[in-house]
Amino acid sequence: MKKILLLTGIIGLSTILSCDDSDLDKVNPNGVTFDTYFTNDGELTAGINSAYALLQGFGLGAREWFFVHDLRGDEMATGGGQLEAPRNQLLIGANDAGNSVSNDCYTGWFRVVHRSNVVIESAAKTTASFTAATKNRIVGEAKFLRALAYYELGTVWGGVPLYTEYVKSVDGAKPRATQLEVYKQVLDDLKAAEGVLPDSYPASEAGRATKAAAQMLMARTYLQQGDYASAKTELEKIVSSGRYKIVDNYLDLTNEEGEFNAESIFEMVFSPSNGAFNWSGPDGDGNSAQEECIRTQEYSPIGWRNLIPSNKILDNYERTSKGDTKNDPRFDMSFWKTGDTFNNGKDVLKDDAVQGNLSKLDGKDLKISWRKYSILYKSNAGFASSGINMRVMRYADVLLLLAECENELGNSARAITLMNQVRARKSVDMPPYPTKNYPCDSKAKVFEALQHERYVELAAEQVRNFDLLRWRKNKKQTTESISYFTANKHELLPLPQAEIDNNPKIDQKDQNPGY
Numbered sequence: 001m002k003k004i005l006l007l008t009g010i011i012g013l014s015t016i017l018s019c020d021d022s023d024l025d026k027v028n029p030n031g032v033t034f035d036t037y038f039t040n041d042g043e044l045t046a047g048i049n050s051a052y053a054l055l056q057g058f059g060l061g062a063r064e065w066f067f068v069h070d071l072r073g074d075e076m077a078t079g080g081g082q083l084e085a086p087r088n089q090l091l092i093g094a095n096d097a098g099n100s101v102s103n104d105c106y107t108g109w110f111r112v113v114h115r116s117n118v119v120i121e122s123a124a125k126t127t128a129s130f131t132a133a134t135k136n137r138i139v140g141e142a143k144f145l146r147a148l149a150y151y152e153l154g155t156v157w158g159g160v161p162l163y164t165e166y167v168k169s170v171d172g173a174k175p176r177a178t179q180l181e182v183y184k185q186v187l188d189d190l191k192a193a194e195g196v197l198p199d200s201y202p203a204s205e206a207g208r209a210t211k212a213a214a215q216m217l218m219a220r221t222y223l224q225q226g227d228y229a230s231a232k233t234e235l236e237k238i239v240s241s242g243r244y245k246i247v248d249n250y251l252d253l254t255n256e257e258g259e260f261n262a263e264s265i266f267e268m269v270f271s272p273s274n275g276a277f278n279w280s281g282p283d284g285d286g287n288s289a290q291e292e293c294i295r296t297q298e299y300s301p302i303g304w305r306n307l308i309p310s311n312k313i314l315d316n317y318e319r320t321s322k323g324d325t326k327n328d329p330r331f332d333m334s335f336w337k338t339g340d341t342f343n344n345g346k347d348v349l350k351d352d353a354v355q356g357n358l359s360k361l362d363g364k365d366l367k368i369s370w371r372k373y374s375i376l377y378k379s380n381a382g383f384a385s386s387g388i389n390m391r392v393m394r395y396a397d398v399l400l401l402l403a404e405c406e407n408e409l410g411n412s413a414r415a416i417t418l419m420n421q422v423r424a425r426k427s428v429d430m431p432p433y434p435t436k437n438y439p440c441d442s443k444a445k446v447f448e449a450l451q452h453e454r455y456v457e458l459a460a461e462q463v464r465n466f467d468l469l470r471w472r473k474n475k476k477q478t479t480e481s482i483s484y485f486t487a488n489k490h491e492l493l494p495l496p497q498a499e500i501d502n503n504p505k506i507d508q509k510d511q512n513p514g515y
Helices: 009-015 021-025 041-055 066-072 083-090 098-123 133-159 179-194 211-224 230-241 295-299 311-316 331-336 395-408 413-421 441-457 464-473 497-502
Strands: 077-079 264-268 307-309 336-337 359-361 364-366 368-370 390-394
Touching: 041 098, 041 133, 066 083, 066 098, 066 368, 066 464, 077 083, 077 364, 083 098, 098 133, 098 331, 098 497, 133 179, 133 211, 133 464, 179 211, 211 230, 211 264, 211 390, 211 395, 211 464, 230 395, 295 307, 307 311, 307 368, 311 359, 311 441, 331 336, 395 413, 395 441, 413 441, 441 464
Parallel strands: none
Antiparallel strands: 077 307, 264 390, 336 368, 359 364
16 A cells, blocks of 8 residues: 655655755745744654655665665676666776765765754754654654664765754754764664654554664664674564564565565655656655656666676575575566566566676576566566665564574574574475575574575665675675775775865865775
């Protein structure tokens, strides 16, 4: 069921939640301001909805967010010459501080911080007619969104400026905080949010942050710091709640019909209104609400096909040709190949309809493309935008992260049991660990199985980059996964040059190493 509620009030609020230099030159005495707008529950709700709306924007979920993460992992290869230069630079590690893709994402997350801060401060008004329950919940949502933004910023860019109130003048710029300071702010926000967020919402309000979403983001933050015990505590809360389970059909995790199912914890919500994607900028603000995502045209076999699965990810699936006893069904549910049917079985993928590079599978050259989040399963419009929600957090990831914690804390037996819960999904039904290729007879071997299971279960779901970043930082990798990786450079993305040029508290000497 698609959500319209989270878009209510966004268009009206764009005039007060976004501004440029020309807006600062004059004041309209009849205009809406922060001081005059937030006076009741409806207006406060509109404010938090405008912060959620940024997740749908061009700079984040609609396009650049998934590109930034996918281009920084080892699941992707270039689809061909159609891949734009800034994206290819990220894919091969040749990007600099002017890269437009990463910079749009950076800007997008700081816009989320700004709008969340507006809501948090506005909710503190003593003269406003807010009901206590509504105010507390919305402040919890705002703190979750601010924490999500700073988790992404702190993990991908390192220490960044910390704003816990909205900037009211050009003199309000902040210097870089450390990565640890950023993570502390994330955890402080999430602990506050956990105490006021509900376990669930009515179906008409699905898409808002829940208690479990805050707990999972806390666990991810602890894991980035190598704190397995604290991460385990948060993950156990989700498991013991009994609210989530592994759904039967793996396809339902990235198609439109499976949105908000029993495995889903937090999603970026998209809902097509008129079939037109808004290219107007990182906010998605414009003459109509930005509700769509163009992931399908970027990756689909009939479409731009900018990125295709790397040979490495293809080779990681268990297949009988490699001596395994069963082909992993997740392979066919994650990729399209020449000869596959699509559009509800009405059409067949033909080589001449699929542009770009070949992949190598079992010694053969084939055109293989991503199926996840592709609308082609029920359409033949490869260049369309779509309304498929991006699943940011789901229960299988909880179980696998908990397995990692258990293994690190000396309970490998339970780690194996948790991994097998994921493999036992009805539509997957893979043989339980230990297997021939993953014997799981030591802590190190269990970790190898875990790395494999996360790789294939969560492929192209914007998780791999976070895994590689923390495994590298916490000295868990025996070999480097990224071929171009250079120490003291590629651990982090560079701060955007615009941040250095425009922020008087940051100089070139504050740039990340290697840039």
